[in-house]
Amino acid sequence: MRRIDAKIITSKVKEMCMKANYELSNDVLDKIKQSIDKEESPIGKDILEKLILNANIAKKERVPICQDTGMAVFFVDIGQDVFVEGGNLTEAINEGVRQGYTEGYLRKSVVKDPFLRENTKDNTPAIIHYNIVEGDKIKIRFAPKGFGSENMGGLKMLKPSDGIEGVKQFVIDVVRKAGPNPCPPVVVGVGIGGTMEKACLLAKKALLRNVGKFNEKKHIKQLELELLQEINKLGIGPQGLGGRTTALGVNVEVFPTHIAGLPVAVNLNCHVARHIEVQI
Amino acid sequence: MKEINITTPLTDDVVANLKAGDRVYISGTIYTGRDAAHKRLVEAIKQGEQLPFDIENSILYYVGPCPPKPGKVIGSAGPTTSYRMDDYTPYLLEKGLKGMIGKGQRNNKVIESMKKNKAVYFAAIGGAGALISDCIKESTVIAYEDLGTEAIRKLTVEKLPAIVVIDSKGNNLYNIEVSKYEI
Numbered sequence: 001m002r003r004i005d006a007k008i009i010t011s012k013v014k015e016m017c018m019k020a021n022y023e024l025s026n027d028v029l030d031k032i033k034q035s036i037d038k039e040e041s042p043i044g045k046d047i048l049e050k051l052i053l054n055a056n057i058a059k060k061e062r063v064p065i066c067q068d069t070g071m072a073v074f075f076v077d078i079g080q081d082v083f084v085e086g087g088n089l090t091e092a093i094n095e096g097v098r099q100g101y102t103e104g105y106l107r108k109s110v111v112k113d114p115f116l117r118e119n120t121k122d123n124t125p126a127i128i129h130y131n132i133v134e135g136d137k138i139k140i141r142f143a144p145k146g147f148g149s150e151n152m153g154g155l156k157m158l159k160p161s162d163g164i165e166g167v168k169q170f171v172i173d174v175v176r177k178a179g180p181n182p183c184p185p186v187v188v189g190v191g192i193g194g195t196m197e198k199a200c201l202l203a204k205k206a207l208l209r210n211v212g213k214f215n216e217k218k219h220i221k222q223l224e225l226e227l228l229q230e231i232n233k234l235g236i237g238p239q240g241l242g243g244r245t246t247a248l249g250v251n252v253e254v255f256p257t258h259i260a261g262l263p264v265a266v267n268l269n270c271h272v273a274r275h276i277e278v279q280i
Numbered sequence: 281m282k283e284i285n286i287t288t289p290l291t292d293d294v295v296a297n298l299k300a301g302d303r304v305y306i307s308g309t310i311y312t313g314r315d316a317a318h319k320r321l322v323e324a325i326k327q328g329e330q331l332p333f334d335i336e337n338s339i340l341y342y343v344g345p346c347p348p349k350p351g352k353v354i355g356s357a358g359p360t361t362s363y364r365m366d367d368y369t370p371y372l373l374e375k376g377l378k379g380m381i382g383k384g385q386r387n388n389k390v391i392e393s394m395k396k397n398k399a400v401y402f403a404a405i406g407g408a409g410a411l412i413s414d415c416i417k418e419s420t421v422i423a424y425e426d427l428g429t430e431a432i433r434k435l436t437v438e439k440l441p442a443i444v445v446i447d448s449k450g451n452n453l454y455n456i457e458v459s460k461y462e463i
Contacts, residue, residue: 040461041457041460041461043443043457047405050405050408050411051405051407051408053411054405054407054408054409054410054411055410057410057411057414058356058409058410061410062349063346063349063352063355063356063409063410063413064346064355064356064409064410065356065407065409065410066356066358066406066407066408066409067343067344067345067346067355067356067357067358067360067409068344068358068360068409069346069356105346105347105348105349105355106346106347107344107345107346107347107355107356107429108428108429109344109429117316119427119428119429121428148360148361148383148384148406151361179384179385179454179458180383180384180385180403180406180454181361181363181383181384181385183383183406183407233462233463234458234462235458235459235460235461235462235463236458237457237458237461239383239403239405239406240383240384240385240454240458241403241443241445241453241454241457241458242454242456242457242458242459242460242461243457243461244461270406270407271407272407
């Protein structure tokens with residue numbers, strides 16, 4: 001049994017909140033850079049260049065890349081041989097968010113109640129998904145999620161007979177309908193299988209995978225490639241102002257499902273596709 | 281692409297000359313407002329109350345900025361998605377609002393009201409919050425302070441870059457440009 005002090009978790013989470021919002025990770029930056037040469041639209045090309053410039057300013061000045069510093073979403077893998085001492089794990093993560101968003105001058109976007117809408121003023125509570133794994137480490141993955149893109153996601157409970165074509169149709173429809181709203185070029189997270197809520201969780205989890213890193217399953221990688229190609233034929237382009245670069249990547253995650261169903265969820269991320277992980 | 285410098289307040293003549301696709305650099309005073317502020321502004325209009333700033337010929341920027349770091353005027357300040365304001369916008373256009381800065385499509389009711397009231401809709405680059413904040417020289421909260429990032433701010437901007445995406449005739453750059461690249 002390995003003991004980890006809750007304070008260490010708070011401190012790591014605090015750093016992650018700031019770093020993820022100030023520094024766009026290299027996988028996303030590289031994909032944007034690569035797409036500049038391929039972009040045929042002059043407006044689109046100009047926008048992609050400005051996105052790089054913006055990311056450089058943010059990193060240098062240590063200010064958020066985007067003003068929507070998101071709702072704080074965590075995926076936490078906890079080794080079953082770990083004991084967290086000196087505090088409750090969930091509270092330790094929330095305290096990290098509280099400190100990171102306040103000390104990092106990040107925007108606090110969370111309201112206490114969906115109807116009363118009073119700001120909690122510290123961006124808590126975080127959304128935390130726990131997973132118990134083997135070992136004595138804790139892996140924390142963090143993806144601050146802006147709602148310009150979050151609002152554009154979708155879920156559909158397809159029939160098994162709809163098959164892969166049905167899935168493709170739905171994913172493409174979601175991206176088409178979203179148009180300029182989610183700040184394209186987007187990263188498309190797709191969750192297929194499980195139950196209704198599992199598909200949504202998979203779609204979000206898919207956004208944590210580096211852009212350009214494909215699913216290990218061959219037929220799923222094929223689906224990712226085909227979807228990316230189809231989506232980039234939509235013409236939406238950077239910021240929805242036309243062009244070839246509508247998506248930087250499509251990440252698909254799958255899970256076993258029921259004989260009667262084919263759930264599919266789409267979670268869109270904007271070009272500020274923030275994701276970061278630490279292991280403690 | 282035409283490049284035009286414009287200064288607030290807007291006039292009907294300036295608005296009439298702006299065409300979908302023009303690149304503009306906006307200087308002068310603009311006001312911020314997003315979801316919660318719009319709700320309050322429209323409630324005030326419905327109750328016959330005076331608005332907290334002079335809306336006539338003004339530009340509203342849909343933004344919820346990050347807090348400023350010490351020594352800075354404002355934090356990251358890119359545009360938020362505009363369609364959420366669509367239910368409220370026609371009321372403000374009727375009161376003399378001439379320009380809006382945001383990102384994403386507007387609905388038909390907004391576009392019809394823009395045509396009727398001679399107004400223009402600009403898009404700034406969504407997510408480019410660090411880049412845009414460099415153009416903001418002054419920022420003062422002037423109303424609804426309790427809304428935090430959603431409070432109404434009076435901003436002084438210098439050459440804020442934007443693109444005319446829907447002009448006062450209803451021409452829509454989103455539709456025009458996307459159709460060119462759709463396969």
